[in-house]
Structure formats: C-alpha cells, structure tokens
Amino acid sequence: MKMTLPNILTLFRLLAAPAVILSFLILPRPFADWLAFTLFVGAAVTDYVDGYLARRLNQVSKIGTMLDPIADKAMVALALLALAVWSPLAAAVVLPGAVILFREVFVSGLREFLGDVAGTLKVTKLAKWKTAVQMIAIALLLAHGAFNSNLGMAVFGMDAEMVSAVLDGSVDDPVGVRGKLFRAEWSGYIGLGLIWLAAVLTGITGWDYFSKARAHLGED
Incomplete structure (x- = not known):
C-alpha cells in the first residue's frame, strides 16, 4: 500500500x-x-x-x-x-440506528451481488445529505454523553433539594450546573431529532437504490 x-x-x-x-x-x-x-x-x-x-x-x-x-x-x-x-439516550437511539445499519448492509449486499453493474447504484445527492445529517447527529449524541457525565460530576454529593435550589437560582452555581444541564439537554434533543431524520433519509435512499437495482435482479 x-x-x-x-x-x-x-x-x-x-x-x-x-x-x-x-x-x-x-x-x-x-x-x-x-x-x-x-x-x-x-x-x-x-x-x-x-x-x-x-x-x-x-x-x-x-x-x-x-x-x-x-x-x-x-x-x-x-x-x-x-x-x-x-449513551444516556440509548433506548431512543436503537431503532434509528438499526434502520441505518440495515440499510448499509442491504445496499452493500446489492452492490456485491450486482458486481460489474453496481455502477447503477451511484451515490445520490440525497445520500450525501443523509451521510452529513448522520455524522452531525452521532457527534451531537456523543457530546450529549460527555455533557451528561460532566453534569453528573458537577452535582456529585448534592441531594435533590440542593440541585433544585441551584437550578432555580436560589443558591449560587459555582460549578456551572445550569450551563451543563442546558448543553446536555439541547445536544440530546437536537442529536435525537437528527438521528431520526437520518434514519428516514436512510430508508428513502435505500429504497431508491433497490428500485434502481430491480432491473438487474430478474430471473432469466
């Protein structure tokens, strides 16, 4: 190499x-x-x-x-x-993740089967958008895990009453609990929204590739 x-x-x-x-x-x-x-x-x-x-x-x-x-x-x-x-959001990530992985395996199998005519399955603009959304979503969900872990370290040793007092502004917030919670929540919300959007785009592009391949899948 x-x-x-x-x-x-x-x-x-x-x-x-x-x-x-x-x-x-x-x-x-x-x-x-x-x-x-x-x-x-x-x-x-x-x-x-x-x-x-x-x-x-x-x-x-x-x-x-x-x-x-x-x-x-x-x-x-x-x-x-x-x-x-x-991930703290593992349960919500499993289904869109399964859709994404299924599509990747399915399209890879189609390309392998078609061999020389696999050029019919060229990467489309929508597939490129799917990849971009997918990458941003996964990055945000990984960041959510980091923010969530930082939040856990920040409130370590505090009881629920003290955490509530910090969040509503009744007491000082020297370790930035409110900011950590904000980042953890919004990175999670946006990441989940994008991973589900990526799953939808994945399904659409997977069906598009299958439709293009059907002409080459008929029996003689």
Missing part, C-alpha cells in the same frame, strides 16, 4: 472506529465520552479531506478507493454501537 497523505487519513478513520469503543472500555467517564467525540469528529472531517486531497494531488489509488467506504461504514456502525450501549 502506497502511504500517500489521503491513504494515511483513510487509515486513521479506519482505526478510529474501534478506538471509539475502546475509549469507553478503558477510560472513565467523561474522558471516554470526550475522546470518542474527538475521534468521531476527526474521522468525519477526514472523510471529506482525504477525497479532496486525493483528487487535488492526483493521488487516487485502488487501495484508498477500496478502504474509504469500509472506513465510513465501520465508523458509523461502531459509533452507533457505542451510543446503544453507553
């Missing part, structure tokens, strides 16, 4: 996928949440940068072309797994 800059970035994205899971297995929270968030955002950025550099520097390679979609799918799948296991 020729180690061009685009290929190095693709490898980073591929290795960052299991590192998201390892961060939760090895590190205490909220450090695990922040590392997972940083890895995922870094990987999402390289998803655009490596393709741009490969074209700009004329360094498009077969290995890079092969690894790029694998890295994308691994990053999304393992990040969704981490959210389903460790």
